Amino acid sequence: MIARLSVLLPFHLTVPDGQQFPVYQAEDSGYGIHFYPPGRSENAPPLTEEEKITIDGVTAFQADALRIDFRKESFDRRAGTHIDPPEDVIDRAINFFLTRLRHVARAGQVRPVRFPLVTWRMRYLNDDESEFKEEAGLVRGRGTKSFSFSFIALTNKIWTDVFSLPPDYEPPPWESLLLDATVEMPSIGPALVLAATALEVFISRVLDRLAPTKVVPPELWHLDK
Helix, strand or coil: CEEEEEEEEEEEEEEECCCCCCCEEEEECCEEEEEEEEECCCCCCCCCCCCCEEECCEEEEEEEEEEEEEECCCCCCECCCCCCCCHHHHHHHHHHHHHHHHHHCCCCCCCCCCCCCCCEEEEEECCCCCECCCCCCECCEEEECCCCCCCCCCCHHHHHHHHHCCCCCCCCHHHHHHHHHHHHCCCHHHHHHHHHHHHHHHHHHHHHHHHHHCCCCHHHHCCCC
């Protein structure tokens, strides 16, 4: 039996059209896992002539969906039960690919995802890839749609303050780093690194401004002498 998973990626992969990719296999907790090259989701808009690109002279398309097949003798398809394969097995399979892609392609925008907090769809198929017939109490597929959004309050004061800044205004570098840190949440590691860097930059700038005032003894600035 096959559990065919399609996951909407938060980025696009430019793939040469017609390129043959080998299917790679792995195993986890008794599930056979087959990795297929990414493709276009059902909701992906068609490319315009201006958007079409080529790689080595071959027309390419923007892939936004990762396909992974899980294979096992049978899956639990009972309505109301937990997904089969389990969430942790699916999560490991997805991030197995994404983690390696991030480093091999040197693509910083590729980050691990947290299944099932993504848009995904799973179809259960027979070994010959045919659809199951409808049966009471059994599902033929599962899936969720996920999206995120944030609110920014725009008050009259904020609007006025935006345009009261000088024309050559540039935000302090430590403030930009702190804003970047908030965006990284809930990824605690990167957020902490950015916040610590922001603090270091702030301290460095303050010390640089204190030095000319001679408030701090000059010898502190030349410890090597």
